[in-house]
Amino acid sequence: MISTDDIDRAVAVINEADSLALACHVGPDGDALGSMLALHHLCRAHGKASIASFPEPFVVAPHYTFLPGLDTITKPADFPAAPEVMITFDCGSLDRLGGLATPAQAAGELIVLDHHVSNECYGSINLVDADAAATAVVVRHLAALLGWPLDRDAALCIYTGLVTDTGRFQYSNTTPAVFALAEELARFDLPIAAMTRQLFEEHRFAYMQLVATCLGRAQLDKDLELVATWITADDLRRFDVEIEETEGLIDLIRRAAEAEVSCILKETPEGIRVSLRSISRVDVAAIAHRFGGGGHRYAAGFTTAGTVESVLADISDALREPS
Numbered sequence: 355m356i357s358t359d360d361i362d363r364a365v366a367v368i369n370e371a372d373s374l375a376l377a378c379h380v381g382p383d384g385d386a387l388g389s390m391l392a393l394h395h396l397c398r399a400h401g402k403a404s405i406a407s408f409p410e411p412f413v414v415a416p417h418y419t420f421l422p423g424l425d426t427i428t429k430p431a432d433f434p435a436a437p438e439v440m441i442t443f444d445c446g447s448l449d450r451l452g453g454l455a456t457p458a459q460a461a462g463e464l465i466v467l468d469h470h471v472s473n474e475c476y477g478s479i480n481l482v483d484a485d486a487a488a489t490a491v492v493v494r495h496l497a498a499l500l501g502w503p504l505d506r507d508a509a510l511c512i513y514t515g516l517v518t519d520t521g522r523f524q525y526s527n528t529t530p531a532v533f534a535l536a537e538e539l540a541r542f543d544l545p546i547a548a549m550t551r552q553l554f555e556e557h558r559f560a561y562m563q564l565v566a567t568c569l570g571r572a573q574l575d576k577d578l579e580l581v582a583t584w585i586t587a588d589d590l591r592r593f594d595v596e597i598e599e600t601e602g603l604i605d606l607i608r609r610a611a612e613a614e615v616s617c618i619l620k621e622t623p624e625g626i627r628v629s630l631r632s633i634s635r636v637d638v639a640a641i642a643h644r645f646g647g648g649g650h651r652y653a654a655g656f657t658t659a660g661t662v663e664s665v666l667a668d669i670s671d672a673l674r675e676p677s
């Protein structure tokens with residue numbers, strides 16, 4: 355729930371600001387990029403100066419390259435050090451902002467716009483709605499309060515957040531309100547089929563061969579109802595695949611009928627990056643939280659030191675303990 359006080363202050367702060375500095379979380383997904391770019395478009399359409407960025411590594415995953423406005427975003431090195439007003443999107447904690455956490459802490463006002471239940475409400479104004487299917491839903495709401503009608507570019511960006519965070523309108527967060535918003539957005543003559551193919555279906559052949567390797571080595575722990583696999587730095591080199599390309603792999607692993615929990619571990623320069631999904635019984639956000647991460651009940655993640663073997667053993671131990 356967002357307090358009316360926070361909403362009123364956010365609208366006043368945005369109206370009064372000369373410019374807005376927008377940022378989303380590291381390794382941005384469709385909701386993070388879509389939400390940020392939607393407000394970036396609306397700022398431009400309504401004469402509000404804005405700058406938009408996300409932390410290093412400054413790489414957009416290939417699924418999202420169709421998003422309008424990507425050519426207008428700014429490298430994190432060129433982000434203002436102490437913005438007058440900064441807004442973060444889909445970002446549950448300061449550390450998910452990487453190098454942009456410093457400007458966030460120096461900002462005159464920090465508006466946190468999100469839907470993660472684990473959000474640490476680190477802003478001076480927190481627009482965090484854990485019932486919203488996507489951060490993009492909160493952006494739509496804010497635009498209405500600002501009296502900023504959507505345009506096609508903003509609608510396309512918001513739709514991207516909505517369709518990715520609901521898993522193509524299939525996850526349990528797919529409510530009547532989600533379909534109502536999708537209907538509003540689809541009226542902007544969006545290229546639904548082309549977007550769907552790029553977001554969910556299209557991959558380079560090299561990636562499909564990496565997937566074959568990952569599926570081949572996947573492990574099923576029948577007692578824990580856990581299916582797990584991993585991607586090493588050597589795999590990425592061998593198949594010439596960027597780590598951003600592997601974002602959707604968890605959605606393949608989680609199809610295993612025997613698994614309540616599914617897990618992918620990826621070797622990154624920052625440590626082992628873990629994605630967790632569950633079907634019903636297990637709260638993976640609680641598990642991710644133990645390792646310094648966060649997320650949603652059925653989708654969460656964290657990055658930690660260790661090896662694939664040691665981190666997978668730690669996750670198995672956490673699943674064994676009654677929560």
Ligand SMILES: [Mn+2]
Pocket residue numbers: 385386444469488489519
């Ligand atoms: Mn999201």
